[in-house]
Amino acid sequence: xxxxxxxxxxxxxxxxxxxxxxxxxxxLGKKALIVTGTTxxxxxxxxxxxxxxxxxxxxxxxxxxITGEPDDRMIDExxxxxxxxxxxxxxxxxxxxxxxxxxxxxxxxxxxxxITDFIGKPIEGDFPKMVAIPxxxxxxxxxxxxxxxxxxxxxxxxxxxxxSLIPDIAIIDPEYGLTAPxxxxxxxxxxxxxxxxxxxxxxxxxxxxxxxxxxxxKRIIKNLPVAxxxxxxxxxxxxxxIAALEAxxxxxxxxxxxxxxxxxxxxxxxxxxxGISNAMLLKNCLKFALPGAYPRFAxxxxxxxxxxxxxxxxxxxxxxxxxxxLCRVCEVPTLEQYGIxxxxxxxxxxxxxxxxxxxGSPSNTMREVTKADIVEIYKSLWD
Numbered sequence: 001x002x003x004x005x006x007x008x009x010x011x012x013x014x015x016x017x018x019x020x021x022x023x024x025x026x027x028l029g030k031k032a033l034i035v036t037g038t039t040x041x042x043x044x045x046x047x048x049x050x051x052x053x054x055x056x057x058x059x060x061x062x063x064x065x066i067t068g069e070p071d072d073r074m075i076d077e078x079x080x081x082x083x084x085x086x087x088x089x090x091x092x093x094x095x096x097x098x099x100x101x102x103x104x105x106x107x108x109x110x111x112x113x114x115i116t117d118f119i120g121k122p123i124e125g126d127f128p129k130m131v132a133i134p135x136x137x138x139x140x141x142x143x144x145x146x147x148x149x150x151x152x153x154x155x156x157x158x159x160x161x162x163x164s165l166i167p168d169i170a171i172i173d174p175e176y177g178l179t180a181p182x183x184x185x186x187x188x189x190x191x192x193x194x195x196x197x198x199x200x201x202x203x204x205x206x207x208x209x210x211x212x213x214x215x216x217x218k219r220i221i222k223n224l225p226v227a228x229x230x231x232x233x234x235x236x237x238x239x240x241x242i243a244a245l246e247a248x249x250x251x252x253x254x255x256x257x258x259x260x261x262x263x264x265x266x267x268x269x270x271x272x273x274x275g276i277s278n279a280m281l282l283k284n285c286l287k288f289a290l291p292g293a294y295p296r297f298a299x300x301x302x303x304x305x306x307x308x309x310x311x312x313x314x315x316x317x318x319x320x321x322x323x324x325x326l327c328r329v330c331e332v333p334t335l336e337q338y339g340i341x342x343x344x345x346x347x348x349x350x351x352x353x354x355x356x357x358x359x360g361s362p363s364n365t366m367r368e369v370t371k372a373d374i375v376e377i378y379k380s381l382w383d
Contacts, residue, residue, distance in 0.1 A: 003206045005253050006163055008132075008143055008170040013242065015234075017173040018045075018133060022052040028129040028168070029089035031059040033082045035102050038064050040094045045135060045176040049093060061085035066094070069157075069267065069274065070101045071150035072115050078105040082128075089129040092167075093176075095188065096139025096148075096274070099132045103147040103165040106130055116151050116158065123162030132167035135176045137227070137240035138188020138275055140195055140248020142170035150268055156355050157264040166252070172245050174238035182228055185240075186330040187275030189224040192216065192244040193326070194278040197286070198257040199250035200300065201293045202364045209254040212246040214303055219243035221304045221322065225329050258369055259285045261361030262377065265352035270340050279332040283324050284380050290316055292367025335381055342382060349378045 012021045025032065032053070040046050041064055053060050063081040065074050082090070082105055092102035106127040108115050132142035141147075145165045149158050180188070196216035199209050219239045226236035259281050266277040290297055297316035301307040307318035335345060353374040356362060362369040 003253075005206070005208050006145065006166060007249055007252070008167050010169045011143075011172065011245070012169065013172040013245070015173060015175050015238070017171045018049055018176070019052055021169065021171050022049070022058070023056050025053070025058050025089075025131065026056065028131070029087075031061070031085070031087045032089050032091045033078075033085060033087035033105070034060050034062045034091045034093060035066060035078060035098045035105065036062070036064055036092070036094045037066050037098060040098075040135060043135075043179055045179070046093060049091075049133070060091070061087055066098045066101050068097065068271075069148070069150060070097050070104070071152045073152055075101060075104045075108060075115055075149060079109050082109050087128075089131070091131045091133065093133040093135060095134065095136040095184070096141045099134060099139065099141035099167070100147040100149065102130050102132065102167070104149050104160070107162070107165060115149055115160070118160050119158050123160055124164045127164055130167040131169045131171065133171045133173070133176065134241070134244070136180050136184055136188040137177055137237065137244040138191040140192060140244050140251060142167055142172070143245055143248035144252040146252070148264070148274075155268055157268040159264070159359055159361070170245070172241050174234060174241045177237050177241055178232060178234065180231065182231065185224075185228050185231060186332065187273045187279075188244070189220060189227065189240060189275070190279040190282070190327065190330060190332065191275030192240070192247045193220045193224070193323070194259050194275075194282060195247035195251045195256065196220065196243070197300065197323075198259055198364075199247065199254040201289060201296050201366055202254045202257050203366055204364055205254045209250045213250040213254070214300070216243040216246040216250065217300055218304055219246070221326065224326065228330050255364050256361050257365040258289060258362045258374075261356040261359045262352070262374060264359060265355040268355075269348055269352065270345070272338060272340075276332065276338070279327050279330070280335060280381065281377070282327060283320065284377050286320050286323065288373065288377060289365050289367055290320070292365065296366070345382075346379070349375055352378060
């Protein structure tokens with residue numbers, strides 16, 4: 001059976017990549033809307049981008065309304081900014097939130113209506129050109145057809161998708177990630193690891209995704225502890241930025257599985273950063289997934305040096321231990337340590353389980369997943 005494989009039209013990767021790329025933005029439109037958050041606009045990387053745009057005669061407006069993970073109200077504000085400023089292309093700079101937001105803003109500026117109308121429907125059309133510049137190494141949004149927007153009324157994270165949402169240009173400049181604090185390095189790095197593992201063990205995997213998934217896992221296992229403990233290590237930052245891109249390409253073509261399906265409801269209802277909610281679930285979800293994919297988890301173990309055992313079960317379990325240790329090194333909190341109320345969490349397990357199943361992600365797991373399974377995994381987070 002043949003498979004399609006989607007990536008951004010252009011990827012610029014390496015130190016100085018933004019400055020090298022900006023002159024080419026003239027071909028994208030006459031005026032850009034830069035979408036970002038209130039912190040990024042104070043950083044040197046933003047100032048460098050703004051100066052480069054000015055030096056190349058490219059007009060721009062700035063929208064800093066992406067405060068935290070984006071919801072439908074922020075997107076509506078972004079659409080107004082795009083139209084009122086007469087912009088015709090978009091630049092997202094920051095973490096996954098502004099990168100997800102340029103996709104939603106670009107699409108809905110042309111489609112009209114409410115973004116909540118597109119749950120379960122492909123988002124396609126002739127949208128404004130998009131440039132994605134990540135300042136964190138994790139979400140992979142610069143390479144994907146996905147945007148995750150919270151429905152503010154229903155309290156659910158909507159996974160929206162369409163090939164037209166893939167950014168036209170992705171710029172991976174590791175120097176832009178040097179200012180990321182330890183908490184962000186942890187959250188985004190473990191998000192990338194989750195992408196890489198899930199895409200490698202997904203029912204939708206294919207040979208091309210296997211290549212980038214495996215490469216990303218190896219880079220992250222080796223370099224995330226270094227980047228976490230020494231944020232100024234440019235070599236580790238560069239390796240992590242490449243890994244995040246690889247993992248983003250992987251999920252763009254192989255999707256994710258049970259971890260992401262269960263993670264989004266925690267993020268939506270308890271406002272836990274996406275990478276951290278993934279990390280909270282990793283051990284328990286991967287242990288559940290093991291019986292359906294022992295050989296694949298065993299390969300991850302052998303390739304990362306977690307085990308040299310020829311027995312797949314032994315090797316696979318050793319890999320889970322390696323992931324556990326990485327989460328410990330990165331000081332991932334439990335639900336209780338994060339400050340989540342146990343009684344409230346348990347009262348919402350039924351809704352979270354329904355939302356997880358409805359997302360479709362758990363069905364990609366190489367083991368049948370039922371609502372009862374998800375309920376038990378949620379409960380086990382308090383054991």
